[in-house]
Amino acid sequence: MSASEDAPFAYDGLDRVIHEKARLGILTSLVSRPEGLAFNDLLKLCGLTQGNLSRHLQVLHEAGLVEITKGYDANRPLTTATLTQKGRQRFLDYLDVLERVVRDAARVAPELKLKPA
Numbered sequence: 812m813s814a815s816e817d818a819p820f821a822y823d824g825l826d827r828v829i830h831e832k833a834r835l836g837i838l839t840s841l842v843s844r845p846e847g848l849a850f851n852d853l854l855k856l857c858g859l860t861q862g863n864l865s866r867h868l869q870v871l872h873e874a875g876l877v878e879i880t881k882g883y884d885a886n887r888p889l890t891t892a893t894l895t896q897k898g899r900q901r902f903l904d905y906l907d908v909l910e911r912v913v914r915d916a917a918r919v920a921p922e923l924k925l926k927p928a
Contacts, residue, residue, distance in 0.1 A: 819915070820915065822908055822911070822912055824904060824905065824907070824908035824911075825905065825908050825909070825912075826901060826904070826905050828870065828871070828874045828876065828901075829876075829901065829902060829905045830905070831867070833857060833859055833863060833864075833867045834867050834870065834871055836856070836857040836858075836859075837853060837857055837864075837867055837868065837871065837877070837892070838871070838876065838877075838894065838898065838902050840852075840853060840856045840857060841877065841892060841893065841894040841898075842894060842899065842902055844894075845893075845894075846893070847878075847880070847891045847892055847893030847894070848891065848892055848893075849889060849890065849891055850864065850868075850889075850890040850891070850892070853868075853892060868892055871892075871898070874898075875895060875897050875898065876894065876895060876897060876898030876901060876902070877892050877893065877894060877895060877898055878892070878893045878894075878895050879891070879892055880892075880893065
């Protein structure tokens with residue numbers, strides 16, 4: 812019997828780096844934008860403070876999921892985050908596991924009997 816048969820609801824593929832709410836939001840924001848997003852755009856999209864966004868981007872960068880580019884636009888500092896190829900693949904793998912979670916929950920939900928309080 813394989814590990815997945817022993818523990819079908821273990822969901823080992825739920826990557827802890829990605830699974831954190833803020834990092835999931837960052838990666839979701841970046842996945843459809845191959846050119847990346849400016850720091851301020853990510854702030855608005857994810858509803859994070861500058862410090863929180865900086866820290867989560869650092870974690871994603873250290874994991875090799877996001878590339879951070881610092882430069883200038885019209886003499887103003889510009890920080891851009893871009894999803895790496897590795898990041899894109901890990902995110903897609905993560906989504907596959909999430910889809911399995913949803914399918915499993917939908918399959919077992921009718922079997923659950925709620926008892927009155």
